[in-house]
Every structure is written in structure tokens, then in C-alpha cells.
Amino acid sequence: MPEITRDEVAHLANLARIDLDDAELDHLAPQLSVILESVASISGVAGDDIPPTSHAIPLTNVFREDVVEPCLTPEQALSGAPAVEEQRFSVPRILGDEQ
Amino acid sequence: MTDTLVAFDDVLATYDPAMGLEVHVELNTASKMFCGCPTEFGAEPNTQVCPTCLGLPGAMPVVNAKAVESAIRIGLALNCEIAEWCRFARKNYFYPDMPKNFQTSQYDEPICFNGYMDVDVDGEVFRVEIERAHMEEDTGKSTHVGGATGRIQGADHSLVDYNRAGIPLIEIVTKPILGAGAKAPDVARAYVAQLRDLIVALDVSDARMDQGSIRADVNLSLSPKGSDQLGTRTETKNVNSLRSVERAVRYEMSRHAAVLDGGGSILQETRHWHEDTGITTSGREKSDAEDYRYFPEPDLVPVAPSRDWVEQLRGTLPENPTARRNRLQESWGFSDLEMRDTVGAGALDAIEETIAAGSTPQAARKWWLGELARRANEDGVEVTELGITPVQVAAVQALVDGGSINDKLARQVFDGLFAGEGTPEEIVAARGLAIVSDEGALSEAVDAAIAANPDVAEKIRDGKLAAAGALIGEVMKAMRGQADAGRVRELILEKLS
Numbered sequence: 001m002p003e004i005t006r007d008e009v010a011h012l013a014n015l016a017r018i019d020l021d022d023a024e025l026d027h028l029a030p031q032l033s034v035i036l037e038s039v040a041s042i043s044g045v046a047g048d049d050i051p052p053t054s055h056a057i058p059l060t061n062v063f064r065e066d067v068v069e070p071c072l073t074p075e076q077a078l079s080g081a082p083a084v085e086e087q088r089f090s091v092p093r094i095l096g097d098e099q
Numbered sequence: 100m101t102d103t104l105v106a107f108d109d110v111l112a113t114y115d116p117a118m119g120l121e122v123h124v125e126l127n128t129a130s131k132m133f134c135g136c137p138t139e140f141g142a143e144p145n146t147q148v149c150p151t152c153l154g155l156p157g158a159m160p161v162v163n164a165k166a167v168e169s170a171i172r173i174g175l176a177l178n179c180e181i182a183e184w185c186r187f188a189r190k191n192y193f194y195p196d197m198p199k200n201f202q203t204s205q206y207d208e209p210i211c212f213n214g215y216m217d218v219d220v221d222g223e224v225f226r227v228e229i230e231r232a233h234m235e236e237d238t239g240k241s242t243h244v245g246g247a248t249g250r251i252q253g254a255d256h257s258l259v260d261y262n263r264a265g266i267p268l269i270e271i272v273t274k275p276i277l278g279a280g281a282k283a284p285d286v287a288r289a290y291v292a293q294l295r296d297l298i299v300a301l302d303v304s305d306a307r308m309d310q311g312s313i314r315a316d317v318n319l320s321l322s323p324k325g326s327d328q329l330g331t332r333t334e335t336k337n338v339n340s341l342r343s344v345e346r347a348v349r350y351e352m353s354r355h356a357a358v359l360d361g362g363g364s365i366l367q368e369t370r371h372w373h374e375d376t377g378i379t380t381s382g383r384e385k386s387d388a389e390d391y392r393y394f395p396e397p398d399l400v401p402v403a404p405s406r407d408w409v410e411q412l413r414g415t416l417p418e419n420p421t422a423r424r425n426r427l428q429e430s431w432g433f434s435d436l437e438m439r440d441t442v443g444a445g446a447l448d449a450i451e452e453t454i455a456a457g458s459t460p461q462a463a464r465k466w467w468l469g470e471l472a473r474r475a476n477e478d479g480v481e482v483t484e485l486g487i488t489p490v491q492v493a494a495v496q497a498l499v500d501g502g503s504i505n506d507k508l509a510r511q512v513f514d515g516l517f518a519g520e521g522t523p524e525e526i527v528a529a530r531g532l533a534i535v536s537d538e539g540a541l542s543e544a545v546d547a548a549i550a551a552n553p554d555v556a557e558k559i560r561d562g563k564l565a566a567a568g569a570l571i572g573e574v575m576k577a578m579r580g581q582a583d584a585g586r587v588r589e590l591i592l593e594k595l596s
Contacts, residue, residue: 015390017193054186054395060403066128066165069135074145077153077261087144088242088258091195 003033105356107349116283116352117329118276119318122294124269124304125237126169132236132267133160140310144260152265154199160398166267169303170234171404171412173269174211176297177229184403185210187396195259196238206393209233210402218289220282222439227290228274239264275329288345291315292445293420300417308339309484315344319351321359331365335379338372341481346377427451431460444472445481449489456493466492470510491516494523507580508532534581541582545590548573559595567591
């Protein structure tokens, strides 16, 4: 029976940058366990001959030709940015390292 | 903070190194991986962006067919199997270099897998097994503002340019490379060099390490000699020259050994490579793969290359670099040692092109492995990164062959080429380097040298021809090197016979 622990929920919340307090963790962890359980029950129905589905449409190889198309102007691109400096998006100090 | 290091030979007495190399190749497609934005290097910031590569809501990616084609060709050239069916996946993380908060990559279904490359290290063939080569997109470029060093540490804020975000990348990952022992640094370098040659031959990337179109991450661990358990590894990121690949492996081996010898344990982390000082420093603790919460990209349908297409692409592969080396060696008449030095210096293409531009094989080799290699070594760059072209080298040699300069003067022509003073011919004219063929001037200089050295002249008259060397030297000095030493010798012997 799949179960997600409170610690795992706290870890996932941190990875997803969702700020959950203790009460919310207590509340959500059991709920998520129930959801996982329900989803897992599908595995019981699907036989080995049914591959997991990630796309609803049975299509493959949807490609575009390697052709350059018009871009946004820098003004357009930066128009929604909270802060701009030197034609770049200005973001708060980054903690930690690049990926 | 300085790391304690163990001498390289001492590392090998106690430990076996294991390496893993991850090489990112930026493809040379005209447009990005999932949108039609151009991929020019060095454009003004944020001029090559659109809703898709900026991750704006509602934008839908579509795969660039050429990028898939390049991925398959790279895989085939690396003797990989090509997936019959594979998907893209989202690698989720929060970092402003990807505005979507995920990078579109591939996870457990890479397009190419299970390959190998036979790497030539000083004449010995070493097989590097390829785990996978997968498609992904490059990230934006951050500039950190404030703080003393321009690095993240101490910065007030960062500025992001998304021109690079979405440029197609192929990440090529080796299986653990074991058993290289003392040759580990050389194997790592030779692998990246040979991979770069292959990429160039395939014409799928600019393959400019200095511009970041090929970037290597070096994983290294040590295990006690004879143990079959791999040690804890570190991943040194963004090692961007062949020489640095070798140095980074060497440095991490020495650093790991010191930590382990001192009874410590290696922290699994990424390390920053410092090109200037040749050391690594601690980066971040390595996330577990599961923390990226990879899942299949719902906005892109699977890629299922038909076997017909794969075979058709196999037919477009260039000559295998090893076969090509053998062919060129035979045609140039190089000894094994000469060929090994040529390949080791990364000068194969340069020499081939210099010969194509009119030089003899030995003349081409003389410049690329002599004067130019010396300068490259001084500057700490690859000989092909000097900015001197094969056509220029051939033109310099043509001036030597034509008798207007000699090898010594040719070095000054190279000085002029480095300084951007024009073509070799223009430099010879502007610097007044041409050999003096004025017999009168030469004759005067010879007479002066004889007059100044009566005892030497006497010896030559007595038949001690070896003594002529001293007079030749004096005349050449008087002519500022701009004389044909052979002709000077003839004149001296004529006058003293």
C-alpha cells in the first residue's frame, strides 16, 4: 500500500517552493496518501500488455523544419519583467549554484 | 582555503581512479530546439527570444527536426543504439536560467544509448563506453552583479539573458571509465579531443570549446587499489578546454587522495573549475536525481525514428577519425611518432588544410608542431586556438620556398600575423624582412667579416672549412639575419680559396 510520509511531503513542498506549516503538513500528508492509493489501484487493472500512457493522442514525430522565425523585440520580451537592467531580466540574488 | 594535495604518483600507489565524462554539445542548427528563434553566438541580450523559450504561459514547443537528426548522427558515430521510441521529460528546478522552472530534457529514454569510442592515447587504444546521448535545451546566461569577483558569492542581484535558452544540446555521458590508472588524465583529454574531432567531422556543432559550444563535466572518484567498489564522486562542472580536462582530473585525483589519506570522506558535490589557478572549489551538494521530479513532457509527443531514417542517416556519417588518421599518415609519410605528436597537439586538421593550401607535409608539420605549438604552449591554449589559419601558414612557407625569407625570419612574420599586420607578404614588406639578395651588399659584409677576423680567415685558407661557421654567423648578424646563409658560405669559401 503506497504511503507518503509527512517528511516526504515536507521535502516535496520544499522542492516545489510551497511553504507549508506544520498543521498543513499534518493535514495534507494523509490526503496525498489516499490519492496515491487511488492512483495505484489503476496498476492493478492494467495488464503488462498496456504501456503507461503519457500522451492522450497517439502521435509521434511532430517536428518543425529548422527555419528561423521572427522573435520578440527586446522591449516586448522584457515588458513583463519586474526589473530590467542592461537589457536583461534582473532577478534577486541567487542562492546556491547553477544546475 | 587551499586544498591539501597528494603527489600524482603517490595517488596511484594507493588508489585506482574512476572517471565519468559528461560532454554537452551545442548543435549548430539555425533555430532553437523547440522554437524558431535564431541561435547566433554573441547577439545583443534578449534579442533571440520568443514566448516559447521565455516560458510564457500558453506557449507550445515543437521539436526541431534537424536537432533530432544531429542527435541520431552523433549516436551512430558513437556506435550507439538508436531508440525506436523515446520521450522528452521535464527536469524541474527553480533557477532563473530557465524561466519555465524546468529544463526540457530526456530522462530514462535517451535517443541514443550503449555506444563506445576507441580512444587513442599515445598509440594505445582505450575503449570508452558510452552510456547515453540525449537531447535537451541549453539554459540562459546569468551575469552576477556586485561582489568582488563576478561570481554568485557576494552578488547583490543577477541579470539574465535568454538568447541561449532553448539552443539544442546533446549531452553525451560515458559509463564509468575504469582501469586508466596513471593515464586517467590523458584518457579524459584524448576522449574529449576525439569526441570534438568527431563532432567537427559530423558538422553538427561549431565545436568551439572557448565559446562554450562544447562543455565537459568531469566526474571523478578514487577507490582503494584492487577494490571493485567505486568511491564517492565529485563532479567538476564546465571544464572548457582540453588542457583543463586533463588538469581537472589530475587535480581532483590529488585532492581526493589527500582527503582519503587523512581519514576523511569525499562529499558528493559539484566543484567549480578555475582555469586561471588550475584548482577546483566546492560548489553545491549534488541533488539526487529524484529531486528533479522528472516526468514525461506532456507538450511534446514521443520521438520514434523509423529504421529507414536511421539507416539513411548512417549513410551520411563521415570517415571514422581513426581510419582517417591511418590514411593521412600513409599519404604524408609521417612516422608513428610524428603522427602521434600531430594528433596529440590537435593539429591534424590544420596540417591537412595547410597541405591543401600548397605546403609539403613536412613543412606543414614543422610550423604547427614547432613554432606555433611553442607559442600555444606559452599562451596556454590549443594550437588551433591561436588565430593563425592554415592558409596563412602555407603562405609563410611559400615565401620560404621562394627564397624571400628563411625560417628564422618567418618567425617574425608570425609575430606580424599575431599582431594583425596583414598578409604574410605585407608583413615581409612592412617590416623589411626580405632576405637581401643584393650580391654587392652581401659581398661587402663578407669582406668586412674576413678583415675583422684574419686568424679565422687563415684557418679557412688552410682548409679548415669548419671555421667558416664563425664568419657566417658574423655576416648573418651584420645582415640582421636577412641573408641566405648558404649563399654567405659560398661567398666566404670563394673569397678564401
